[in-house]
Amino acid sequence: MVTLSSLIVMVLVVSAVLGFISASAMFLIWWERKVSAHIQTRFGPMRVGWHGVLQPIADAIKLLCKEDIVPVGVDKWVWWLAPFFVTVPAVMAFVAIPFGKNLIVQDLNLGILYIIAITSTGIFGIFMAGWGSNNKYSLLGGMRSAAQIISYEIPLLISIITVLLFSGSLSMQKIVTAQAKYWFILNPSLFVAFFVYIISATAEVNRAPFDLPEAESELVAGFHTEYSGMKFAMFFIAEYTNMFTISAIAATLFLGGWRGPLLPGPVWFLIKTYTIIFVLMWVRWTFPRVRVDQLMGFAWKVLTPISLVNLIIAGWFILK
Amino acid sequence: MQSGLIQQLGNLGLPQQDIIIATFYLVAGLTVFFALRVVISKNIFHSAIFLAMTLIGIACVYLYLNAEFLAVAQVLIYVGAIVTLFIFVIMLTANIQDRAIRQTNEQVFISAVSAAVFLFILIKVIKNNHWQLAANKGTQNLGIAQLGRSLMTTYVLPFEIISLILIAVLVGAIVIAKSDKNDTT
Numbered sequence: 025m026v027t028l029s030s031l032i033v034m035v036l037v038v039s040a041v042l043g044f045i046s047a048s049a050m051f052l053i054w055w056e057r058k059v060s061a062h063i064q065t066r067f068g069p070m071r072v073g074w075h076g077v078l079q080p081i082a083d084a085i086k087l088l089c090k091e092d093i094v095p096v097g098v099d100k101w102v103w104w105l106a107p108f109f110v111t112v113p114a115v116m117a118f119v120a121i122p123f124g125k126n127l128i129v130q131d132l133n134l135g136i137l138y139i140i141a142i143t144s145t146g147i148f149g150i151f152m153a154g155w156g157s158n159n160k161y162s163l164l165g166g167m168r169s170a171a172q173i174i175s176y177e178i179p180l181l182i183s184i185i186t187v188l189l190f191s192g193s194l195s196m197q198k199i200v201t202a203q204a205k206y207w208f209i210l211n212p213s214l215f216v217a218f219f220v221y222i223i224s225a226t227a228e229v230n231r232a233p234f235d236l237p238e239a240e241s242e243l244v245a246g247f248h249t250e251y252s253g254m255k256f257a258m259f260f261i262a263e264y265t266n267m268f269t270i271s272a273i274a275a276t277l278f279l280g281g282w283r284g285p286l287l288p289g290p291v292w293f294l295i296k297t298y299t300i301i302f303v304l305m306w307v308r309w310t311f312p313r314v315r316v317d318q319l320m321g322f323a324w325k326v327l328t329p330i331s332l333v334n335l336i337i338a339g340w341f342i343l344k
Numbered sequence: 345m346q347s348g349l350i351q352q353l354g355n356l357g358l359p360q361q362d363i364i365i366a367t368f369y370l371v372a373g374l375t376v377f378f379a380l381r382v383v384i385s386k387n388i389f390h391s392a393i394f395l396a397m398t399l400i401g402i403a404c405v406y407l408y409l410n411a412e413f414l415a416v417a418q419v420l421i422y423v424g425a426i427v428t429l430f431i432f433v434i435m436l437t438a439n440i441q442d443r444a445i446r447q448t449n450e451q452v453f454i455s456a457v458s459a460a461v462f463l464f465i466l467i468k469v470i471k472n473n474h475w476q477l478a479a480n481k482g483t484q485n486l487g488i489a490q491l492g493r494s495l496m497t498t499y500v501l502p503f504e505i506i507s508l509i510l511i512a513v514l515v516g517a518i519v520i521a522k523s524d525k526n527d528t529t
Contacts, residue, residue, distance in 0.1 A: 099387075099389075102389070102390070102393070132412075133412065133487070133488065134412055134416050134488065137416045137417075137420070138416055140420060141416045141417075141419040141424065142419070144419070144420060144424030144425075145396070145400070145423055145424060147424070147428055148393065148396055148427075148431075151393075151431050151435075152393065155389055155431075166435060167432065167435045167436065170428055170429075170431060170432040171432060174428055174429060174432070177425065194488060
């Protein structure tokens with residue numbers, strides 16, 4: 025009986041996580057359209073529901089009903105599997121994200137490292153989409169993505185290591201507990217690490233101003249040019265889920281996670297996470313896209329040295 | 345409290361041993377299958393993808409051995425960085441993707457013989473060893489703090505030698521890249 029009840033619990037937890045991911049992705053898509061519209065002094069979607077809140081649902085139904093077009097000359101297996109390779113790691117990362125004091129699927133010992141490792145495998149979906157499409161735009165998109173992710177992973181990891189110096193643990197819950205006195209962002213060297221993290225994380229999830237893998241003006245839609253219907257929707261869901269994940273990591277590592285006065289933990293966690301997401305959207309619709317050479321130069325010549333020096337300074341702070 | 349990935353299942357009340365038995369052969373079989381596909385695939389891009397999956401499979405095997413840090417590091421470094429670099433090189437190399445690669449060359453017999461000898465030695469070693477260590481002591485779930493401490497004390501010499509090798513490789517790569525540049529200008 026123990027086995028059966030724990031199996032039921034596991035199924036319930038998985039359903040809750042999947043439900044949250046789809047609801048969150050739909051909300052984020054609507055929100056992105058609204059934010060972009062208001063930044064460009066437009067209204068955005070207005071017709072379906074109050075201020076267009078039901079628009080993502082209408083879009084989802086449309087995408088589900090669309091014909092699934094398989095272009096001639098694609099590499100069948102690679103092309104078919106690519107959307108799954110993008111989506112599954114994005115979902116798996118949710119295992120170690122702490123939504124509240126006890127609201128975490130599993131508080132792993134290696135929490136943050138697990139999330140980073142799992143999400144780093146999502147890149148294979150992008151490669152497979154880019155290469156399997158048998159299309160020069162898609163291939164270029166995949167290549168740019170490879171170069172970008174290799175470069176930006178280094179400052180990303182170093183900025184996270186800076187946090188680990190102060191928390192003394194890799195477990196997500198212990199990192200939150202370590203911020204009982206003050207949020208980590210208030211520490212000067214972690215303040216720097218926060219910005220390095222946000223910039224490299226934006227590059228990791230291919231968002232503007234670092235959205236070169238899918239630069240519309242150059243590459244049509246980059247690696248997902250050839251996808252339509254539900255497969256396209258899966259790329260979209262994965263993109264917004266990854267965005268939620270990086271913002272959730274930022275909230276947990278630098279902004280005290282679910283800690284906050286008055287309101288319950290999960291509410292604080294969601295407020296912090298969605299605030300960071302809003303900032304990312306704001307950045308996307310404000311700044312122009314950088315060039316490829318600027319992108320790589322920025323990672324290697326600016327972010328990596330800054331994060332390394334910052335790591336040494338943080339170490340000195342701790343040993344002092 | 346155990347809080348490794350596999351051990352968590354035990355905490356949930358599921359019979360841990362049964363789960364390990366039920367899943368291990370599947371994971372190990374898939375890993376071997378993917379490893380075979382790395383060698384057999386005619387398309388070099390497929391080989392690279394299968395290599396990534398093989399390495400993920402090996403990471404899963406580490407989980408059964410209570411070596412979570414090794415598993416996560418494996419995924420992070422080998423899958424996330426090294427195979428990514430492989431794929432980047434494959435994508436940069438023109439015409440390599442479409443052409444089916446030749447599977448064999450004139451040295452196929454010599455390599456078959458050496459592979460057979462190696463297999464024989466492996467089987468001998470596995471059979472002759474009694475594998476008492478794991479059975480008697482039980483594998484310990486080492487904390488990451490302990491791991492770091494032993495890297496900085498007991499195993500500091502091998503650790504430093506490895507970093508020296510890495511530096512040498514880095515410098516070598518820069519030297520090769522630089523001399524190339526001088527030729528063209």
